[in-house]
Amino acid sequence: MKQATKVTGKAGYHHGDLRQQLVTATRELVEEKGPEGFSVSEACRRAGVSTAAPYRHFSDKTDMLAAVILEGMTEMTTRLHAAAAPFPHGSVEGIIASGVSYVAFAEAHPGVFRVMFSEDYKREDLEEAGHDCYGGLLMQVAAYLGKTEVDEDVLKASFPLWTFVHGMSFLRIDGKAEFAKMQTPVEDLVADATRRLLTGR
Amino acid sequence: MKQATKVTGKAGYHHGDLRQQLVTATRELVEEKGPEGFSVSEACRRAGVSTAAPYRHFSDKTDMLAAVILEGMTEMTTRLHAAAAPFPHGSVEGIIASGVSYVAFAEAHPGVFRVMFSEDYKREDLEEAGHDCYGGLLMQVAAYLGKTEVDEDVLKASFPLWTFVHGMSFLRIDGKAEFAKMQTPVEDLVADATRRLLTGR
DNA sequence: AGAAAGAAGTTAGAATGTCTTACATCGATC
DNA sequence: GATCGATGTAAGACATTCTAACTTCTTTCT
Numbered sequence: 001m002k003q004a005t006k007v008t009g010k011a012g013y014h015h016g017d018l019r020q021q022l023v024t025a026t027r028e029l030v031e032e033k034g035p036e037g038f039s040v041s042e043a044c045r046r047a048g049v050s051t052a053a054p055y056r057h058f059s060d061k062t063d064m065l066a067a068v069i070l071e072g073m074t075e076m077t078t079r080l081h082a083a084a085a086p087f088p089h090g091s092v093e094g095i096i097a098s099g100v101s102y103v104a105f106a107e108a109h110p111g112v113f114r115v116m117f118s119e120d121y122k123r124e125d126l127e128e129a130g131h132d133c134y135g136g137l138l139m140q141v142a143a144y145l146g147k148t149e150v151d152e153d154v155l156k157a158s159f160p161l162w163t164f165v166h167g168m169s170f171l172r173i174d175g176k177a178e179f180a181k182m183q184t185p186v187e188d189l190v191a192d193a194t195r196r197l198l199t200g201r
Numbered sequence: 202m203k204q205a206t207k208v209t210g211k212a213g214y215h216h217g218d219l220r221q222q223l224v225t226a227t228r229e230l231v232e233e234k235g236p237e238g239f240s241v242s243e244a245c246r247r248a249g250v251s252t253a254a255p256y257r258h259f260s261d262k263t264d265m266l267a268a269v270i271l272e273g274m275t276e277m278t279t280r281l282h283a284a285a286a287p288f289p290h291g292s293v294e295g296i297i298a299s300g301v302s303y304v305a306f307a308e309a310h311p312g313v314f315r316v317m318f319s320e321d322y323k324r325e326d327l328e329e330a331g332h333d334c335y336g337g338l339l340m341q342v343a344a345y346l347g348k349t350e351v352d353e354d355v356l357k358a359s360f361p362l363w364t365f366v367h368g369m370s371f372l373r374i375d376g377k378a379e380f381a382k383m384q385t386p387v388e389d390l391v392a393d394a395t396r397r398l399l400t401g402r
Numbered sequence: 403a404g405a406a407a408g409a410a411g412t413t414a415g416a417a418t419g420t421c422t423t424a425c426a427t428c429g430a431t432c
Numbered sequence: 433g434a435t436c437g438a439t440g441t442a443a444g445a446c447a448t449t450c451t452a453a454c455t456t457c458t459t460t461c462t
Contacts, residue, residue: 018440035237039419039422049440051421052440052443053440060421062422119235130380134380160365160393163368163390163394164361164367164368164371166372167370180356180359182360185289189360193361197398200348200397219410242449256450257410257411261450262448
């Protein structure tokens with residue numbers, strides 16, 4: 001009656017990999033029904049355990065969501081990195097590719113993206129994950145500006161870029177692009193804006 | 202006729218102005234605890250009625266939130282309009298002022314702002330309210346471009362502006378401006394970006 | 403004016419959800 | 433091979449959304 005969870009076939013009282021399975025279930029639910037629609041009970045049902053089981057692995061309902069956020073954050077970081085990789089470090093093209101990838105992540109996982117920014121999950125690990133992610137852009141912009149470290153100029157140049165792709169992400173997952181009758185591809189919008197914000201033309 | 206008499210409070214069995222009072226309570230709660238923290242029960246407690254009372258005025262919990270969204274949307278519309286009013290119609294300054302005002306609204310009412318864009322509240326009245334709001338920007342940009350009506354060019358020029366202030370709003374209410382070590386005033390950030398996105402330099 | 407109709411409250415309760423407490427089971431260790 | 437700690441379950445306290453049936457007040461119709 002247990003789901004076949006492990007390849008080794010663990011079908012007993014102990015689950016074997018419950019924590020990760022709950023995170024996955026949570027993530028799926030958040031994706032399907034939105035952050036609001038997620039319930040611990042439902043995740044338990046999916047994982048095939050009682051509703052009390054998660055509390056061995058998570059302190060809270062929000063703790064489960066935090067785990068999802070963390071997963072999402074690291075995934076986003078690697079994605080942005082990978083997107084920029086083919087281009088020279090510090091090139092406008094690389095920065096644009098990162099930006100496009102940011103929006104793409106939001107569109108691929110709107111639920112997770114929303115949770116990632118939905119509330120004040122002021123937690124050390126999440127902050128750190130955020131820093132890692134944003135740090136990638138800072139490095140690229142620094143290189144673009146010919147700097148070896150992140151100084152005031154780099155911060156000032158980077159933030160508007162983030163702002164733009166962040167706004168673009170939300171508008172798109174909220175269907176506001178259709179609302180605004182904009183069917184220009186994201187790639188073009190991000191490329192144009194990034195160029196203008198960065199190079200000034 | 203009845204509203205005027207019962208403004209002072211619930212003297213009797215009938216409340217007199219429950220609907221509006223519930224909307225207000227909902228809005229306060231959303232502001233205090235965020236969209237997630239809001240509960241119908243709590244709103245009822247604040248309005249001093251039983252938990253069943255709201256269902257005479259709203260179909261749903263989400264219906265109550267929708268009312269708050271509508272209020273917020275119209276308030277935002279008037280704000281943006283007012284902000285641009287002092288400047289010549291179609292001037293960059295007017296457009297910038299609107300943008301700054303957009304972010305200011307988000308910072309003044311982060312909870313409401315978040316609900317306004319948190320979910321797919323696909324409802325006719327909300328869509329319409331959104332159109333009214335965005336329409337203001339479209340008009341200004343049209344005038345800026347020397348057009349008398351909203352055509353493709355206007356749409357293309359306007360959307361990135363919205364995108365930017367929208368992203369800025371979210372980043373700020375999420376505390377990401379501090380996170381990114383940006384303490385440049387919003388006014389400057391919006392002004393710079395708007396100018397660049399719009400005029401190209 | 404007074405009865406009937408309808409609007410807008412109330413209480414009670416079903417269904418669902420979060421989280422705690424006390425207990426059961428399993429794997430690993432000594 | 434008995435024990436112990438980690439991990440699961442069962443039962444339940446309490447909150448929440450929403451419905452159903454009843455009550456009270458307002459309005460409207462003769």
